[in-house]
Amino acid sequence: VTDVGLSDDAYVADTRSFAIFFLLKCGEPEQHLRATSVWGDFEVAADAIDTTGGIYRALPMPTGLQELSQAINGTFQGVEFALSGVGITSDFLQLATIDRDLVNGAAIHVGLMDLDDRQQPIGGVDWLFEAQAGWPKVQRSGSGARAIRTMSLPATAAFKDRHLAPIAYLTPQGQRSRSPTDAFCDNTPAYSAISTITWKGE
Amino acid sequence: MTRVLPLCFALRGEMTWSNPGAFVSGGQSVFNSEPLTRRTDGGGGWMAALRGTALNTPGRQKTWNAITTLINLGDDKLIVPFPGFRLKPGFAGSLADTPWSDDTPFDDDSLFASGSGYGTLNADVALRATEMQVVLPADGSLEGGEPFSLTGPTYGTRLYMVAAVTDVTGLVATITFGPPAREAYTAGLEVDFEQPRCTMRAVIDQSEGAYPVFGRSKFASASMTFVETWT
Numbered sequence: 001v002t003d004v005g006l007s008d009d010a011y012v013a014d015t016r017s018f019a020i021f022f023l024l025k026c027g028e029p030e031q032h033l034r035a036t037s038v039w040g041d042f043e044v045a046a047d048a049i050d051t052t053g054g055i056y057r058a059l060p061m062p063t064g065l066q067e068l069s070q071a072i073n074g075t076f077q078g079v080e081f082a083l084s085g086v087g088i089t090s091d092f093l094q095l096a097t098i099d100r101d102l103v104n105g106a107a108i109h110v111g112l113m114d115l116d117d118r119q120q121p122i123g124g125v126d127w128l129f130e131a132q133a134g135w136p137k138v139q140r141s142g143s144g145a146r147a148i149r150t151m152s153l154p155a156t157a158a159f160k161d162r163h164l165a166p167i168a169y170l171t172p173q174g175q176r177s178r179s180p181t182d183a184f185c186d187n188t189p190a191y192s193a194i195s196t197i198t199w200k201g202e
Numbered sequence: 203m204t205r206v207l208p209l210c211f212a213l214r215g216e217m218t219w220s221n222p223g224a225f226v227s228g229g230q231s232v233f234n235s236e237p238l239t240r241r242t243d244g245g246g247g248w249m250a251a252l253r254g255t256a257l258n259t260p261g262r263q264k265t266w267n268a269i270t271t272l273i274n275l276g277d278d279k280l281i282v283p284f285p286g287f288r289l290k291p292g293f294a295g296s297l298a299d300t301p302w303s304d305d306t307p308f309d310d311d312s313l314f315a316s317g318s319g320y321g322t323l324n325a326d327v328a329l330r331a332t333e334m335q336v337v338l339p340a341d342g343s344l345e346g347g348e349p350f351s352l353t354g355p356t357y358g359t360r361l362y363m364v365a366a367v368t369d370v371t372g373l374v375a376t377i378t379f380g381p382p383a384r385e386a387y388t389a390g391l392e393v394d395f396e397q398p399r400c401t402m403r404a405v406i407d408q409s410e411g412a413y414p415v416f417g418r419s420k421f422a423s424a425s426m427t428f429v430e431t432w433t
Contacts, residue, residue: 015240115241118332
């Protein structure tokens with residue numbers, strides 16, 4: 001089937017090494033936060049996603065990387081990027097605390113790049129996954145010298161619908177957030193499927 | 203200031219070096235033979251483990267106490283010497299005794315110790331490059347397998363290994379090395395084959411026995427793990 005470029009000539013076997021790149025675009029003007037699974041710095045040239053290019057910094061080990069299910073069968077649940085322990089630098093902490101508002105809704109891209117047997121790049125980064133960041137969280141588990149601080153960033157891809165379901169309870173808080181002066185839903189907590197509502201007054 | 207771990211704690215037999223790496227497993231292979239793994243660390247980094255080094259003299263005990271106190275109270279970074287020994291190239295490894303220029307020694311008959319185990323970079327080395335040109339000292343040669351270190355402005359002193367010598371023209375040897383260059387290095391930089399070393403960080407909380415327990419014989423042993431650091 002040479003017509004569509006699937007001949008043996010076009011086949012390129014996977015190399016035994018690859019690098020994972022994480023790109024977070026947030027803020028106005030847009031700033032790029034770059035991290036990679038590679039130990040050490042990795043400079044990547046500009047492309048369609050990372051429009052300026054730059055140096056990706058080492059994460060200690062990609063231990064907190066979940067399975068990225070970019071499923072189109074409807075089972076996609078969203079993912080959570082987690083970073084534990086000494087990998088949390090003041091930059092990351094600032095994102096989780098001071099710059100929380102910038103991070104929520106920021107674009108996250110995850111890409112791969114094949115590396116040859118001398119660990120040199122083959123081609124550019126294949127940006128495989130795009131998602132929208134939620135609110136970052138910082139957790140601390142354990143105690144004393146063994147306490148581990150974990151920073152996590154929930155993210156959802158386009159396959160997950162973030163809209164309110166068509167049939168849903170309208171809460172006073174939800175209505176107030178949409179329309180601050182509208183008191184229409186203020187009494188909805190009093191409603192229940194098994195209670196009988198007595199309408200009074202004429 | 204980045205301190206240097208005393209060489210007595212970095213000798214071979216005391217300290218084991220490794221490049222553990224990070225891999226993604228591809229699951230079961232058909233014949234259960236070749237594991238399907240792919241490397242994701244881009245060449246990895248160095249880890250050094252000191253296991254049960256003997257604190258058997260007052261000097262070693264005090265030195266160890268001073269180390270754990272210093273790196274805990276201040277900058278945790280530490281330069282850890284790599285025990286080269288027989289891995290060193292022929293032109294390095296032994297320090298020559300050198301007198302003053304008028305052939306006289308010091309007052310106590312001791313001499314200068316001078317080493318010749320240094321090369322220089324012949325051309326710039328880019329970030330993450332794995333090939334470079336070294337100007338070797340006269341009569342110097344490399345075979346592959348030699349450890350060396352480069353000191354850059356951002357990440358300090360880093361440890362590398364010669365993978366292969368691909369070309370020799372006069373005193374200039376073209377070599378491949380690993381792990382990939384931690385930062386860009388400029389031509390003329392010293393290539394240290396004499397005392398290869400690496401900037402690392404002690405992982406105190408994963409080091410059982412960083413704080414030794416002294417028995418009744420006043421003997422103790424201590425352990426610590428060091429990891430190449432980026433922060």
